[in-house]
Amino acid sequence: MKRKLVVIGNGMAGARLVEEILLRGGGERFEIVMFGDEPYGNYNRILLSNVLAGAHDPKDIFINPLRWYEDNHVKLHAGVRVASVDRAARLVHGDNGVVESYDDLVFAMGSSAFVPRMDGIEKNGVFVFRTLDDCDSIIKYTEGRKTAAVIGGGLLGLEAARGLMERGMKVHVVHLMNHLMEVQLDRMAGSILRSTLVRMGLQVHLEKATCEITGNGSVTGLRFKDGGTLDCDMVVISAGIRPNTQLAKEAGLTVARGIVVGDDLATPDDPNVFAIGECSEHDGKTYGLVAPLWDQARVLAERLSARRPQATYHGSKIATKLKVMGVDLAVMGDRESSGPDDEEVTYAEAKRGVYKKVIVRDGRIVGAILLGDPAAAPGLVQAFDRGVEVPDNRAELLFQLDAGAANTTRIEDLPDDTQICNCNGVSKGDILDAVKKGCRSLKVLCDTTRAGMGCGTCKKQVETLLEFGAGDSKVEDPSVHYYVPGVPLPKPDLVEEIRARGLKSVSAVFRELADGKEDPGSKPGLASLLKTLWGKDYVDERDARFINDRVHANIQRDATFSVIPRIYGGVTTADQLRAIADAADKYDAKMVKITGGQRIDLLGIKKEDLPNVWRDLGMPSGHAYSKAFRTCKTCVGSEFCRYGVGHSTELGIKIEERFQGIESPHKMKLATAGCPRNCSEATTKDIGAVAIEGGLWEIYVGGAAGSRVRKGDILCTVGSQEEVLLYTGRFMQYYRENGKYLERTYDFIERVGIDKVRAVVVDDAEGIAERLDAAMQASVDAYVDPWKETPHETQFSESLEPQGQLVQLRTARAVGER
Amino acid sequence: MTTWNLGPVDRIALGEGRAYRAGEHEVAVFRTRTGGLFATQARCPHKQGPLADGIVGAHQVICPLHAYTFDLHTGCPKNGTCEALRTYEVEVNSAGDVLLHL
Ligand SMILES: Cc1cc2nc3c(=O)[nH]c(=O)nc-3n(C[C@H](O)[C@H](O)[C@H](O)COP(=O)(O)OP(=O)(O)OC[C@H]3O[C@@H](n4cnc5c(N)ncnc54)[C@H](O)[C@@H]3O)c2cc1C
Ligand code: SF4
Ligand code: FES
Numbered sequence: 001m002k003r004k005l006v007v008i009g010n011g012m013a014g015a016r017l018v019e020e021i022l023l024r025g026g027g028e029r030f031e032i033v034m035f036g037d038e039p040y041g042n043y044n045r046i047l048l049s050n051v052l053a054g055a056h057d058p059k060d061i062f063i064n065p066l067r068w069y070e071d072n073h074v075k076l077h078a079g080v081r082v083a084s085v086d087r088a089a090r091l092v093h094g095d096n097g098v099v100e101s102y103d104d105l106v107f108a109m110g111s112s113a114f115v116p117r118m119d120g121i122e123k124n125g126v127f128v129f130r131t132l133d134d135c136d137s138i139i140k141y142t143e144g145r146k147t148a149a150v151i152g153g154g155l156l157g158l159e160a161a162r163g164l165m166e167r168g169m170k171v172h173v174v175h176l177m178n179h180l181m182e183v184q185l186d187r188m189a190g191s192i193l194r195s196t197l198v199r200m201g202l203q204v205h206l207e208k209a210t211c212e213i214t215g216n217g218s219v220t221g222l223r224f225k226d227g228g229t230l231d232c233d234m235v236v237i238s239a240g241i242r243p244n245t246q247l248a249k250e251a252g253l254t255v256a257r258g259i260v261v262g263d264d265l266a267t268p269d270d271p272n273v274f275a276i277g278e279c280s281e282h283d284g285k286t287y288g289l290v291a292p293l294w295d296q297a298r299v300l301a302e303r304l305s306a307r308r309p310q311a312t313y314h315g316s317k318i319a320t321k322l323k324v325m326g327v328d329l330a331v332m333g334d335r336e337s338s339g340p341d342d343e344e345v346t347y348a349e350a351k352r353g354v355y356k357k358v359i360v361r362d363g364r365i366v367g368a369i370l371l372g373d374p375a376a377a378p379g380l381v382q383a384f385d386r387g388v389e390v391p392d393n394r395a396e397l398l399f400q401l402d403a404g405a406a407n408t409t410r411i412e413d414l415p416d417d418t419q420i421c422n423c424n425g426v427s428k429g430d431i432l433d434a435v436k437k438g439c440r441s442l443k444v445l446c447d448t449t450r451a452g453m454g455c456g457t458c459k460k461q462v463e464t465l466l467e468f469g470a471g472d473s474k475v476e477d478p479s480v481h482y483y484v485p486g487v488p489l490p491k492p493d494l495v496e497e498i499r500a501r502g503l504k505s506v507s508a509v510f511r512e513l514a515d516g517k518e519d520p521g522s523k524p525g526l527a528s529l530l531k532t533l534w535g536k537d538y539v540d541e542r543d544a545r546f547i548n549d550r551v552h553a554n555i556q557r558d559a560t561f562s563v564i565p566r567i568y569g570g571v572t573t574a575d576q577l578r579a580i581a582d583a584a585d586k587y588d589a590k591m592v593k594i595t596g597g598q599r600i601d602l603l604g605i606k607k608e609d610l611p612n613v614w615r616d617l618g619m620p621s622g623h624a625y626s627k628a629f630r631t632c633k634t635c636v637g638s639e640f641c642r643y644g645v646g647h648s649t650e651l652g653i654k655i656e657e658r659f660q661g662i663e664s665p666h667k668m669k670l671a672t673a674g675c676p677r678n679c680s681e682a683t684t685k686d687i688g689a690v691a692i693e694g695g696l697w698e699i700y701v702g703g704a705a706g707s708r709v710r711k712g713d714i715l716c717t718v719g720s721q722e723e724v725l726l727y728t729g730r731f732m733q734y735y736r737e738n739g740k741y742l743e744r745t746y747d748f749i750e751r752v753g754i755d756k757v758r759a760v761v762v763d764d765a766e767g768i769a770e771r772l773d774a775a776m777q778a779s780v781d782a783y784v785d786p787w788k789e790t791p792h793e794t795q796f797s798e799s800l801e802p803q804g805q806l807v808q809l810r811t812a813r814a815v816g817e818r
Numbered sequence: 819m820t821t822w823n824l825g826p827v828d829r830i831a832l833g834e835g836r837a838y839r840a841g842e843h844e845v846a847v848f849r850t851r852t853g854g855l856f857a858t859q860a861r862c863p864h865k866q867g868p869l870a871d872g873i874v875g876a877h878q879v880i881c882p883l884h885a886y887t888f889d890l891h892t893g894c895p896k897n898g899t900c901e902a903l904r905t906y907e908v909e910v911n912s913a914g915d916v917l918l919h920l
Contacts, residue, residue, distance in 0.1 A: 546882070793829070
């Protein structure tokens with residue numbers, strides 16, 4: 001029997017929670033019911049400011065339309081307000097008479113606009129700004145009116161002011177405090193922001209308490225406590241928010257400022273009643289931004305879906321990047337220093353609207369304000385999030401000291417038709433459009449636009465555009481932490497499950513770990529991993545392989561294939577060359593090319609000819625098509641070269657003989673060089689060995705010379721070819737076990753850190769060296785030349801003819817007869 | 819409607835696709851691990867990739883050339899920038915042969 005989960009509130013937190021639960025297979029465990037008193041699906045509240053400003057169409061801000069709920073079997077009572085909760089009977093009563101029982105109950109009711117005490121709030125033309133309906137009413141009322149006042153100079157008030165200005169209104173912001181946005185900003189920042197906004201045409205009135213909204217039926221102005229007045233045609237009140245807690249209070253739950261919850265996000269009163277989002281209070285804190293509620297939704301989803309029933313929430317470190325009326329602002333942590341031991345580093349340049357402040361405690365950032373300088377924000381946010389030690393020269397925190405960076409144009413400022421993805425021809429406009437239409441995670445955005453799906457170098461820019469377009473509504477696709485997107489587990493957990501359950505085939509993994517759903521994009525990655533883990537016990541399912549690995553050749557743009565035989569260390573013979581030339585003639589190769597890895601490529605071979613070409617060549621496969629060890633490029637080295645100090649061809653041949661066909665998360669290209677002149681470019685290979693004077697070899701790992709260029713890091717220096725083979729193999733195995741699918745060694749090295757890799761591979765800090773060596777040896781032993789295996793009978797057919805007497809039957813009845 | 823007998827279903831390896839030439843038509847037929855059989859046009863509308871060489875799963879096929887993905891039930895692209903595939907009816911008769919209705 002499924003448990004029944006009822007969620008009250010269908011806003012940012014509630015809907016997100018349900019999404020996260022479904023993502024984790026919670027649809028199997030729960031019957032899910034939601035109440036939302038807004039009569040819609042779920043929309044992105046953050047973007048309301050853009051709707052008000054006319055930059056977004058309301059229909060573009062929907063995250064989940066009503067159909068989504070149907071498709072996912074979530075019962076949504078849209079437009080129904082929960083009137084009461086009967087905890088004794090475990091029942092939820094809707095204001096339309098609907099009653100739902102629950103096993104687990106989540107409060108996600110958000111907050112309401114706080115309206116300070118003043119006269120005249122019932123007049124026509126007075127609004128709050130919280131919902132799509134509010135937004136709609138405000139927009140309608142601006143028609144034919146000229147002047148608006150916004151009461152409240154916080155983030156929301158300023159956003160409302162921006163929207164109204166964009167609509168051509170003259171806008172006054174009336175604020176009770178002595179500087180703007182006092183929740184996020186210190187006094188200096190507030191005053192610089194004020195000057196910037198005033199320059200943009202906003203009227204700002206500080207330290208004004210409004211006591212009356214004047215007018216006869218409709219608004220005509222405001223009256224302040226100090227006796228002053230202001231003429232205006234409409235008023236938007238944005239003076240703060242109050243968590244919606246009434247319902248919980250009436251249900252007998254503990255309520256302080258918000259509904260109190262513990263680290264398990266459950267109420268102290270009932271372990272099956274939870275609260276998340278703005279209506280909740282954790283560790284004495286309530287939140288008013290979305291980032292913390294993403295964290296809460298994730299934790300609660302882990303618990304409820306039983307994926308990680310012990311997951312806990314420990315508060316959120318808030319670092320937000322905001323745009324206040326188009327002005328960039330990043331704030332994180334504390335706003336003011338809290339004692340003499342705190343160190344404050346500030347920089348102010350009022351004329352350009354720039355203000356930066358960092359608060360350092362015990363060598364770490366505990367708070368920062370960054371106004372008008374988006375370039376410095378990402379670095380600071382990262383340093384804050386990760387709690388890294390700050391540099392001695394504190395200026396490095398506030399300025400991008402890299403002089404080149406200052407001159408580069410910001411991607412946000414480029415025109416819309418700028419091509420961002422040069423592989424797939426995707427423009428900035430295309431990407432922003434997709435963001436507008438609801439692509440909120442990098443993965444979904446890339447899948448949809450195809451940007452970043454080629455060589456991948458533009459991903460960072462795509463991400464910047466996503467942040468620019470979606471702001472805080474950006475979400476991190478949980479699958480970025482998974483080994484493959486279709487199985488919701490990070491690599492170590494996945495490996496553990498595969499080992500524990502003895503899963504030896506790709507279909508078994510889907511069956512046991514992904515509710516039987518065979519995500520096609522995840523198949524090759526799983527196949528590669530299983531082969532690495534099980535060696536010869538791996539149960540091969542050919543459909544899990546990419547076509548290249550099914551036919552052991554590389555598919556070309558015209559659906560023909562390329563054939564590259566292995567030429568160990570780039571050293572060949574006249575006989576081999578003759579065999580290659582004959583095959584090229586006989587099978588009508590369209591091009592014969594020397595590759596960058598010192599081999600010979602026959603291009604334009606028909607799929608059905610492939611087995612015959614291999615037979616005629618009589619050479620083993622060069623694996624030029626798979627995610628595996630590819631080649632070892634060599635220079636002539638000491639055998640002939642007058643500079644050579646090491647026998648690089650001999651070593652290269654040994655490397656190829658040993659590691660041929662070894663699968664890995666991505667391809668591995670190696671090289672050996674006979675001296676530091678490095679003619680074979682060994683320092684920019686996944687692994688490279690360079691001979692140096694004294695009979696030594698330097699081993700480099702993580703080099704790149706493709707879409708990225710990176711010099712490899714020295715792993716170690718050794719005294720013999722045998723040791724090169726040993727450390728090469730050990731490093732490969734470590735990478736095979738820990739690299740993410742399609743992560744090249746150079747990304748792997750940067751993610752894990754060369755120090756860690758060296759500690760494990762060279763110094764055996766984890767005591768696994770012996771196991772790694774044994775695993776590599778097993779893989780080497782399990783190797784068979786794929787050009788010798790016998791595949792499915794029709795594997796190489798280009799297209800099959802209909803069989804038997806080619807019957808063209810005219811009627812459905814005739815079909816059965818045959 | 820014309821019906822073609824494409825021969826034994828196990829000419830298509832489980833979980834894979836195969837291309838057939840049925841008169842004028844080039845058709846890709848896919849046999850999923852969950853027992854489904856689907857037929858679509860053989861060439862990808864993007865740049866003529868051979869769809870039968872693609873990877874199949876969850877009623878989708880991923881084109882081998884640039885990884886555009888299509889729903890096998892409807893032919894619709896999963897990433898919005900491409901035309902849909904034409905789909906055809908297929909079934910397996912009692913003798914285990916694939917029948918394609920064009
Ligand atoms: C205009 C605007 C701009 C914002 N900009 C930003 C920003 O740039 N960055 C940022 O981080 N945050 C921003 N926020 C704040 C952010 O939107 C909130 O933090 C977030 O929406 C809180 O999510 P929630 O689910 O807790 O509440 P909500 O999103 O408010 O959802 C609660 C839902 O519960 C419903 N509900 C309440 N009571 C009941 C009941 N009894 N029965 C049924 N349903 C009920 C409500 O109608 C509502 O739909 C902005 C907010 C607004 C209004
Ligand atoms: S790297 Fe050194 S040994 Fe090798 S070819 Fe160049 S100069 Fe000669
Ligand atoms: S040809 Fe199919 S994706 Fe390009």
